[in-house]
Amino acid sequence: MGALTRTRRASKFAGLAAGLAAVSLVAFAACGGDDSKDTSPTKPAGGATAAATAAATKAAGTADYSSLSGNVVIDGSSTVGPIAEAAAEEFGKVSKVKVSVGISGTGGGFEKFCKGETDISDASRPIKDTEKTACQDGGIEFVELKVGVDGLTVVANPQNTWASCLTWSQMRKIFDEGSAVNNWNQVDPSFPDQALKIYSPGADSGTFDFFTEEINGKVDKFRNDSGVTFSEDDNVLVQGVQRDKGAIGYFGYAYFIENEAKLKALEVDKDQDAKATPVAADKRKGCIGPSDKTVLDNSYSLSRPLFMYVNKKSLAKPQVKGFLQFVLTNPALVSDVGYVQVPDAEYTAGLAKLNAN
Amino acid sequence: MVVASGNRSTANPYSLTGNRTRDLGELVIQALLFACAFLSVVTTAAIIFVLLQESIGFFRDVSIFEYVSGTQWSALIEPRSFGVLPLVWGTIMVAGIAGVIALPVGLGAAIYLSEYAGERVRSILKPMLEILAGIPTIVYGYFAVNWVTPQLQNLLGDRVGFFNAASAGIVVGIMIIPMVSSLSEDAMHAVPDSLREGAYGLGSTKFDVSTRVVVPAALSGIVASFILALSRAVGETMAVVLAAGSTPNLGLDPLQSFQTMTAFIVQVALGDAAAGSIEYRALFAVGMTLFLMTLLMNVVSQFLLAKFRDVYQ
């Protein structure tokens, strides 16, 4: 009898304590909510410091967003996603607007956009003709805004000591449709015997579209066997390359910079163009790796523009317009995340487009 | 009983209460409650309808023969190919590894708790095992990626890919141990003591009684628990998505990446294919396959459980 009562009393106290814990948890959560604390992070992200971010937010101070509220729905490229997320986070500190960011991929984003389900579509490539038609059919008119430039980076595992530069023809050999390359020594006989595993964005990704068109000559033309791991989520690809010694992958520069210590960027040498026509000897630029400079002056051959497309009807909503104004007047966010800003004139032109619509 | 007054429907011999208003009230309540119960049938119908509608559209473009017998699954990348065998094989691979871990360990634990453990020990260890079942699958996925895969890589070196089926199978196995042990133990508990006493009386050891009397007697219940646990492993999603990756694979090496049916469904949902496109429809076709597979397993295990109950209760 004694043991049983003791057990029951113990369980009663345990239950009471657990209940109190749960209630206090909920109370903390409920009472906390939207006031985010502005403590500076101990580790900066994307190569820039908190100071730059804070400065960026203050620089936007000429515009007052504090009266804005409502929703902004964004979806699309997982490459441009980090820009939208950073902007959403900072914008949320100066306004009451609720910005949600999805990363279904450039293609997936456009499908939603052309049905009117999203306000803004992130894209790591220009809108395709088929997508333009779909938008027309859906009665959607849009404005195209260029927000940055990305140097698409081909990466390998840091333990990969043998490869430092790959030519277009070598990459085509690895990545083309029907390729059965599964070992590094098949790429170049001087490379060691090491199994080669590919980590690639999936078919809905603008990165995938851009890369396949550049390297293999046609969008969506890519090998498709068990040697490739596809993922729409660039984070998953980064994880794969980080942990797999013979891995090779490609994604946006921001994802490389975020994980610079655990990845190795490969230089690329454009020895032939998308249609496999050899590049003339005097036009060849040699092995060039991605950096702010090489991306901006276009010497890095895998540079590509990053876009945000906005539904004209959504522009009528002040919070959507305000968000995009915030993005275009805070280009430091773009470089904060790891991409390259376009020249200021383009941001001003973008703002003009916003105001005209 | 025969009092004449306003609402009384004394003329109606079926009246429940002798009062027409209350009769109506009772009927309304009964109808409402029936609707609640019938909702479950509506849910099943809805599931079947939703899955069937898009699957039919899918099978207009892809022949059932190609779907069922094809060995290449490439729903999102050109050239498209819709042989579902790699996905089913991936599911079987993960569930198989899970089963190899959970079935013997679960049965062993059940035998211990039912035949060997004292009441006190049982009351402590059994709830602890139940906790395993209550942990969300996402936690198992996290555990697989952050502990199991690195340990496997330490043990076996480069052969272990970052995404691999073994890691997923191991954690799913741990997750379903309580299902096997709980249900098997219930089955063994239901075996009458008279059988045990009889065997002891004839000079059996505890080992003999457990393995030659109790387990065979409880066999259909035990097998039912196996099938139920495996069906849970087949339907498992998050641990597999995080740990096993998304490469359809018909190979035999569990240290490589595999894609299961559930992982494919999540992949399409996250990428969000356009409604009406063939990838979208493929999601439903695979969902239908998964549903039928688990339905079959559940029906068989329920049949076995019912048979077991008939014998002993």
Added chain:
Amino acid sequence: MLGAHSRRLAVRMWIGRIFATAVFACTLVGILALGLLLYQVLDAGLTRVDVAFLQDLPSRFANKAGFNPAIVGSIWVIGLTGILTIPVGIGAAIYLELYAGDNWLTRIIQVNIANLAGVPSIIYGILGLALFVRFMDFGRSVAAGALTMSLLVLPIVIIASQEALRAVPTSLRDGALALGATRWQTIRGQILPVAFPGMMTGVILALSRAMGETAPLIMIGAFQYVPFTPGFGVHSLGSAFTVMPVQIYAWAARPQADFQATAAAGIIVLLAVLLAMNSVAILLRNRYQRKVRW
């Protein structure tokens, strides 16, 4: 003759002892795995759990990332699920135990419920996506999430409630009916109050299961960067949202080691909430078992 027998006996004794150790080891395997898992999670994430973590919004900086929208989202979805499933689930159980005759329709409904309980949760996600998000056009909202989870949880609630009703002694029902009460009066006045704690135990356990579910809500579209809470009004029903397990998944899928720690912190909070819910359920069950004295 006797020597051979005692040798055989010794062998059998040894086999017995080895077997006993083996089955005990099997029991320990599960418990050790549990301990290992908890240790790993606590080790990785405990330092990240503080009040700020509970109150902050998610961020691209791993050590600023907060769990607040996920917690509020979970409360919303699970709360709504409870509100929907308690009446419907208990109603269905009452019908099946106390009204339904033993005919083919009843048997179909029972078998059906048992099957639904075993359907993988991702199938419910597909159903929710097609029915609530697309067909009824609720979009990726709290409402769609709650409706989907309700369908998922309903079979479990029904089964648990049926068990609770079965535990009520028939003498109670018979007595009330003999005194002239209608069926519903009996149920409402006598049976339900006695069965209610047991039903609530079942409901809480079912809801705690729902709280850990990830796949169906990913299908509904909870996997987004949602740096805001749905708020606390009627408008919240249509709001974009995220829940604790999905937020954990989003963090765990990021490559930066810091985010793995954040994911672990989220897991600790989730497990703490689940522990609290289960403790309440067990408390209820113990108290209720004590009260019933016939």
